[in-house]
Amino acid sequence: MKPNLHLLALAASVSTLMLTSTAASAETLQVQTSTQSGGFSFRYLADNWGPKLKEATDGRVEIEFLPIKSVMPQNETPDGVAAGVLQGDLTSVAYFSGRNPAFAILGDLIAGYDSPAQVQQFCKEGGGSEALQDLWNTTIPDSIHVVGCGAVSKEALVSRVPIRGVADLKGIKIRSPEGLAATVFKAAGASPVSISFADVFTSLEKGVVDAADASAYVNNDKNGFHQIARYPLYPGIHSMAVHQFTVNKDVWDGLKPEDQQALTKWYYDAYADLLQALDAEDQRLVARDQKDPDIEVVNWAQEDRDAFRQIATGAWESTAERSPEARKALDAHYAFMKKIGLLK
Numbered sequence: 001m002k003p004n005l006h007l008l009a010l011a012a013s014v015s016t017l018m019l020t021s022t023a024a025s026a027e028t029l030q031v032q033t034s035t036q037s038g039g040f041s042f043r044y045l046a047d048n049w050g051p052k053l054k055e056a057t058d059g060r061v062e063i064e065f066l067p068i069k070s071v072m073p074q075n076e077t078p079d080g081v082a083a084g085v086l087q088g089d090l091t092s093v094a095y096f097s098g099r100n101p102a103f104a105i106l107g108d109l110i111a112g113y114d115s116p117a118q119v120q121q122f123c124k125e126g127g128g129s130e131a132l133q134d135l136w137n138t139t140i141p142d143s144i145h146v147v148g149c150g151a152v153s154k155e156a157l158v159s160r161v162p163i164r165g166v167a168d169l170k171g172i173k174i175r176s177p178e179g180l181a182a183t184v185f186k187a188a189g190a191s192p193v194s195i196s197f198a199d200v201f202t203s204l205e206k207g208v209v210d211a212a213d214a215s216a217y218v219n220n221d222k223n224g225f226h227q228i229a230r231y232p233l234y235p236g237i238h239s240m241a242v243h244q245f246t247v248n249k250d251v252w253d254g255l256k257p258e259d260q261q262a263l264t265k266w267y268y269d270a271y272a273d274l275l276q277a278l279d280a281e282d283q284r285l286v287a288r289d290q291k292d293p294d295i296e297v298v299n300w301a302q303e304d305r306d307a308f309r310q311i312a313t314g315a316w317e318s319t320a321e322r323s324p325e326a327r328k329a330l331d332a333h334y335a336f337m338k339k340i341g342l343l344k
Contacts (some may be wrong), residue, residue, distance in 0.1 A: 082143035
């Protein structure tokens with residue numbers, strides 16, 4: 001890959017600010033996220049967990065969360081981290097699927113897990129973080145350190161028609177991102193349609209699609225989807241976006257070992273807490289909607305979830321065949337999923 005001269009120039013211009021720290025001042029990690037500044041996750045982390053990193057490192061390390069696209073496009077943050085333009089990113093791994101299909105497998109194994117907590121466990125102690133580090137070592141060598149990874153919510157499908165089991169997906173026109181998600185839905189008999197998130201409401205309202213792979217329940221509610229798609233599926237059946245927390249390798253190497261440990265623990269504690277906060281908000285809204293006679297919250301039986309997972313394995317395998325790294329990433333998932341009983 002040719003060096004990005006713009007990034008290198010920008011890195012040179014900010015390197016003093018980014019990499020200089022003294023005993024009297026904290027190292028401030030400027031981290032671009034994949035959420036808007038007014039979003040629930042952004043505000044929750046900034047308000048509740050930003051101050052805790054400074055406490056955990058006795059004032060030596062602080063963090064500044066930056067909203068999506070504030071410094072660079074969301075699919076270029078690793079280049080910015082590697083060049084030193086950003087000190088880190090906290091963003092969706094699936095954004096980088098165009099670089100290697102392994103990022104699609106590590107970023108969102110469609111229908112793979114039953115809960116975000118299982119994904120957290122995979123990342124923290126099941127080999128997920130190590131698999132992601134290996135992938136970045138191959139993609140941008142010696143430039144990025146993976147502090148951790150994890151998911152905090154499972155997307156809740158929104159639908160204008162009842163989809164009460166895997167058989168009901170047949171013939172359904174469903175908004176789905178291109179790639180692994182679309183392949184899985186197609187294998188289940190649905191007809192995926194590529195529509196931007198901004199057009200989901202209008203497409204549902206006009207009947208362009210019957211259902212949509214959109215976002216978490218709390219976000220779907222905020223966007224008014226349940227006003228027109230009155231058969232939300234919760235808990236979701238398909239997507240759990242995995243986020244990575246990475247920092248520039250030189251910055252990481254410059255931290256004291258105890259601060260490296262504190263930063264890693266801080267991240268996993270913060271994401272476990274955010275998961276619980278989002279789940280509580282989802283359940284509050286679900287309980288409200290279950291009392292609404294005009295809304296039916298659909299919950300698939302476990303046998304349907306298991307059947308959908310088996311359908312999805314074919315799509316996983318076809319993606320894994322596209323690169324050695326993708327094969328390795330899927331095998332890491334398989335090993336962990338068998339360990340916790342999701343696959344035999």
